[in-house]
Amino acid sequence: MTEAVSRPTLEAVAARAGVSRATVSRVVNGGDGVREPLAERVRRAVEELGYVPNQAARSLVTRRHDAVAVVIAEPESRVFADPFFALQLRGISKELTAHDNQLVLLLTEGRADHARVARYLAGGHVDGALVFSLHLDDPLPGLIRDAGVPTVFGGRPDWGDGPGAAVCGRAGEGPGRGVVYVDCDNRGGAHTAVRHLVGLGRRRVAHITGALDQTSAVDRLDGYRDVMADVWGEDDPRLVVESDFTPAGGERAMRELLGRCPDVDAVFAANDLTALGALRVLRESGRRVPEDVAVVGFDDMVPVAEQTDPPLTTVRQDIEEMGRLMARLLLRGLSGGRDRERERTAAGSQGTPGSGVILPTTLIRRASA
DSSP, rough: OOOOOOOOOOOHHHHTTTHHHHHHHHHTTTSSSOHHHOOOOHHHHHHTTTOOOOOHHHHHHSSOOOEEEEESSOOHHHHOOOOHHHHHHHHHHHHHHTTOOOOEEOOOOOOHHHHHHHHHHHHHHOOOEEEEEEEETOSHHHHHHHHTOOOOEESOOOOSTTTTTOOOOOOOOSSSOEEEEEEEHHHHHHHHHHHHHOOOOOOOEEEEETTTTTTTHHHHHHHHHHHHEEEEESSOOGGEOOOOOOHHHHHHHHHHHHHHHHTTTEEEEHHHHHHHHHHHHHTTTTTTTTTTOOEEEEEEHHHHHTTSSOOOOOOEEEEHHHHHHHHHHHHHTTTTTOHHHHHHHHHHHHHOOTTEEEEEEEEEOOOTT
């Protein structure tokens, strides 16, 4: 074992700089009222001594912890297996690091974890929370409301009269109209994907959905139905199979789809992992992609989309930028900034002022369609 090394104290910095302890405290904690020559002497003494502020003591003065909770409403087996979460966490981490904030990751496996997360947030350990991958029956929004923690949500919130209604209604509607969230144009991206398949001359265009207790999956299904109704006047319910955003779910759904409609000639999958599973089943069944069945995914997670066989045509959403923007909006709110409209304009996004930021999507064409 190594011996504990004594750290420089606030008093030591004050002695080195020739100022009072109170002056050092104001400079270290970002307070006002210290003349620049004195502040510079304090900063020089801090650097020379290698002084590191005590975070607990600093929090008493600033009422800030410089820490943000990232709450993902999924079990760890899903989070660490899906590249989507890695990309979003990378964006969040970059933004928090740039502002000298710590990321505290909280995952939920079940109801007991919801209570644990709620207790942690209510305990005053963090300044705010970033929450994503919520499900429609999830109690977390209500628990977070009760904890009184400033929050930005990833994904369009829509809990109707359920547990999250008090904080997460539709933008501009109901008690949750002030909620801040970041999402991509899921419905518009689905329009682009399905119109692309129709434009290739495909007539039996199927959709493998994501988990329909999440708004992203519902929006993508609605986008598919919009185009099918516009082109054919109606959509065939046999061409829609529910899945869960996973490769295994994509495999199961593709097998079910081929059993129902063996003449299917195109598939719009709710995400790239679903498309990956669908491609495996099509290959096993002897269907050529894209000659027999064209396939389009959603997300453009490059490690997946570029390594499928064939490489996957997909709808790109900037997942990392979504994470960065979530963190940016939260930090701006914590610092008292109110000009979110400028953030939306800079991001090239659209949305309801003070509530939602919707980022655009783009079709990335590769060999699968």
